Amino acid sequence: MCAARVLSDFVDTVTIIERDAYPSAHDFRPGVPQARHVHNLLARGLREFERFFPGFERRMRECGAVAVETGWDVATLWPHGWSQRSHTGLWQLYASRPLIESTVLELCRGLPNITFLERTEVTALRAVGETYRYCTGVEVLSRDDGTTRTFDADFVVDASGAHSRAAEWLQQLELEVPEDEIVDGYNGYSSRWFRQEREQAWPPEWWWKVVFLRLATPEQPYVIAFFPIEHQRWLLSYIGVNKAYPPSHEDQFTAALAKLPSPVVHEMVRRMEPISPVYPSRATRNRWRHYERWRKPLGRSPWLFAAADDLRFPTTLGNRSASVRLFNWYRLKLATCSNKRVGTRLSDVTQFVRPLSSLFAPQIISRVVVATMWQKTQQVRQQASSHGMRLMPPGA
């Protein structure tokens, strides 16, 4: 829908061909099974949605999305300890993926030159020409009556997600298939939805709206993301990394929460009612189809952030280039740096509101070096083990 919105400024009509029927309520649909898991809408993503679809933020808030200031409302446990709480001025909205998608859909449907063709599956590309091949449309299959037909178009964009069959379609037309770069950290998600009763009183010192346990070390191979979403609900994803797949049985899932190095998640869950089964997913492979190598290079930052974490582990499948190793080393220094300006800059880059290169500005590098030396001499760096680490977020 974002691609359609961009194109709608340049062409007469955009048609979105979707194999599912979009649900009328904020509900799941088969084409996006990942909707059952946490979807962190970063600050930059929020800005871009608002730019493409004015009124997005207001509509999301009206539907119950939770406004969160990164750094201030988020309790994050890293392997070296809890992050310091500080204002960043960067706002995110926390909501379920179905709410995010249905809000975009509602605003997209209001655009006069975008139309939708639902329950229609693209099965091939159509092209003409010998020396140069021009795409003239797509073959489509109706999921209602099983009929096939050609849908003519001047310009075709493949937005069919991680399981796109574009490579196969290009091969059928005897066209070059872009190189594939895959990074597979063999991660798995187990997610469960909870409801918090309105009258439920939490201890007043529990200041956080979001909890992340970003451990992902060989000793503690998991990340926990616990988000508030619309309608007093919370979404908990237990993400096992590097083949340490998380439990998907309800009892084992609950038992695993009680064994985490901080009791915070278990204590919160104890005060809530589970409203879903545990949903498992192992479809977390990162794939970069290098279409940009056909023409001009694109920015690498989102890919680096998505792939570099996984590439820290020896069993991860993927290319550990020198730049990835350097980035991982430097990112650890940034994350453990107690300097406030460095923390804000890292937050800006992680939320994609500043470019990656800004992490390498001289004033940031010098602060990281000074802070690292100071931490070493003072020996104040907290350890990853539960002996040296606070159990609950600071202030609680």
Ligand SMILES: Cc1cc2nc3c(=O)[nH]c(=O)nc-3n(C[C@H](O)[C@H](O)[C@H](O)COP(=O)(O)OP(=O)(O)OC[C@H]3O[C@@H](n4cnc5c(N)ncnc54)[C@H](O)[C@@H]3O)c2cc1C
């Ligand atoms: C477990 C998990 C957790 C995630 N968490 C986050 C997160 O926290 N934050 C974040 O930003 N991202 C997250 N993501 C990634 C995010 O879900 C995807 O990046 C995003 O959905 C990709 O959008 P897309 O439009 O390319 O594809 P999709 O959202 O997958 O949409 C593809 C669409 O194409 C349709 N389609 C497919 N094939 C055809 C066909 N042949 N004909 C017609 N229609 C077709 C599908 O039905 C679907 O509607 C997560 C992904 C997973 C798997």
